[in-house]
Structures are given as C-alpha cells and as structure tokens.
Amino acid sequence: MLSDKEQKKEFKKIASKNPEKYYAVGYLKKEGFSRKQCSKCEKYFWSVNNNQKVCGDSVCSGGFRFIGNTPAKNKLSYLDVWKEFSSMFKKFGYTPIKRYPVVARWNPTMEYTIASIAAFQPFVVSGEVKPPAKKLVIPQFCLRFIDIDNVGITGAHNTGFVMIGQHQFVERKEWDQNKVFGEIHQWLRKGLGLPNEEIIFHEDAWAGGGNFGPCMEFFSRGVEIGNQVYMMYEQTPDGNKELNIKVLDMGMGQERCAWFSQGCATIYDAAFPKVMESLYKKTGLKTDEKLMAKYIPYAGYLNVDEVEDLEKAWKFVASKVGMDVSLMLVGVIILGF
Numbered sequence: 001m002l003s004d005k006e007q008k009k010e011f012k013k014i015a016s017k018n019p020e021k022y023y024a025v026g027y028l029k030k031e032g033f034s035r036k037q038c039s040k041c042e043k044y045f046w047s048v049n050n051n052q053k054v055c056g057d058s059v060c061s062g063g064f065r066f067i068g069n070t071p072a073k074n075k076l077s078y079l080d081v082w083k084e085f086s087s088m089f090k091k092f093g094y095t096p097i098k099r100y101p102v103v104a105r106w107n108p109t110m111e112y113t114i115a116s117i118a119a120f121q122p123f124v125v126s127g128e129v130k131p132p133a134k135k136l137v138i139p140q141f142c143l144r145f146i147d148i149d150n151v152g153i154t155g156a157h158n159t160g161f162v163m164i165g166q167h168q169f170v171e172r173k174e175w176d177q178n179k180v181f182g183e184i185h186q187w188l189r190k191g192l193g194l195p196n197e198e199i200i201f202h203e204d205a206w207a208g209g210g211n212f213g214p215c216m217e218f219f220s221r222g223v224e225i226g227n228q229v230y231m232m233y234e235q236t237p238d239g240n241k242e243l244n245i246k247v248l249d250m251g252m253g254q255e256r257c258a259w260f261s262q263g264c265a266t267i268y269d270a271a272f273p274k275v276m277e278s279l280y281k282k283t284g285l286k287t288d289e290k291l292m293a294k295y296i297p298y299a300g301y302l303n304v305d306e307v308e309d310l311e312k313a314w315k316f317v318a319s320k321v322g323m324d325v326s327l328m329l330v331g332v333i334i335l336g337f
C-alpha cells in the first residue's frame, strides 16, 4: 500500500484533471471565483481577483501579511472562535459534541488523536459504527509531536491545539458538496468577516488513517485557516475502495483562527494571553518588538515539515530581517521558551 504522502500525491494528479467532479466548482463560480494556477508552485487555486498570479501559501505569496493588519472584520478571542462557530453550524443543522480523549485507544491506526476526524476513524468512517450524529461539529484537542521543532520558531505551531471539526457521515444520496463548501464559506464571510477578495481556495488532496480524497484549503494573507476534506476512498490490500458512506472532514485550528482574526504577533499571544503575560513577568524576558515585526511575517518559511533546505531558508529569512542568521536565532529563540 502507498504511504499517506504517496497516496496524496497520486490522487492530487487525478483530481486536478477533473475539478468539476472533485470540487465545489458550481458554488465557486456562482460566488465569482475563477480557477488559476500558481506561477510559483503550479498549484491550482480559486480567487475572485483577476490579477492574482500566486496561490495563498505563505512561501508563494510573500509571508504572513495579517500581523497588525488583519482583514478579518470580527476580532475573536480564543473561546469566542468555538462559540461563534458552533452556534452558526447549529443553525446549519449540525450537532455540537464534546471532544474525545487524546489517547486514541479506539483507533488502531494511531497512538494519539492528531485531528478531529481521528475521533471517528476507522470504524465510523468505514460505516461499521454509527456516529454520534450524522452532521456534527467538535472542538477536538489534538497532540502533534511532529510539530515540536516548529514550536517557538514559526510563531504558528503548538504541540497541542484544538482542531475544530465540521463532519458529516451520510449516505451517498444525502451528500451535497456545494452545500458543505458553502457552509464553510459562510463562516469565512460572516464568522470572521472576510470579503471574498481576501480568501483564496486551494485545490489539494488529503490522505490519512487509511482514507483519502480531494480537499479545499482556505487561505487569507499567507495563512492557512483550514482545510475541508471530502473523504471518498479507503486504501485496502486489494486496492482502493469507495467508502460506503460520504464523509466530510473540515478541520480548522481554534488558536490559529483567533490569531488571524486578532492580527497579533504570535499564535501564543492570541491563545494564551494571560500565560504569556505571566511568563514575561516571571522570567524578566522581553521580546524585541521591532525585530519580531520584521521576523514573524517570514517565520512560516521555516516550517521544518515543508522546507527542503533549512539552512537556505534561515539565510533567506535573515536577509529579509536584515541581520545575520546567528544573531536572528538569539533574537527570536525567546519565543521558544
């Protein structure tokens, strides 16, 4: 069987050739979005801006551009993100449910709950076990040890975070991809208060826990706000099999959403304002605000998960900040306490 990474790559090629079949093209066109290809990474994306040449990824579009300058009209605190999201989705017919444990004892494909959908893998997704509700939203605490190296460096990663999930487990005849896509678009427009001009959707593919399918990632000002996955297939030793039920898997970081809507310097300031205040006080450490203002927009370039040549990436960011790599390390590593 292919690894998740190989499966994702393989399926992305198939979905890109037939966007009408795999993405909510009808809804996007109705809203004035058109399909484009990024001049840097060649990814297909959707934007309402005729002159948009690059996708929304921070590396292609020039870093995070919402710090101190967020386009979100609604500033949401960490707790407000879930409150507003769950109340909007309740009106769309979703049932808000409580989170599952972080030790994924029901899930033979992983040790820890790394995503909201992990709460329902593998047996709800395969249709063998009934979900708590056919349409639900969940604030799932997730552990991602793989992100440890990014904590304190990118300003955007945590080892533990809440993934807000929008999920559906429905029969094929009940599935309406334009509708579920429209719901997340409504969240971006009315929940965060973003105009269409500030939203970019990326066509992508997703694979995890033995399942895969197409997905739409949504970006604004260089930051990925979330990803809506349409799980269609299951990897089996006998080949790929279409799932018996249609599964919707939208995941969005609660901390990231608060950070983006507030436009503050780091995700830690948005999610743990009191803890940050207390830590600064106790340690006597101070951040160099001028340095951080120059560094943070480019911090996303240092994501160890995505960068091939880390040394080159650090040199590039240091040149943008206007200082030597070793000095910049000393200056920004304070974030990593």
Ligand SMILES: [Zn+2]
Residues within 6 Å of the ligand: 038, 039, 040, 041, 042, 043, 054, 055, 056, 057, 060
């Ligand atoms: Zn790109």
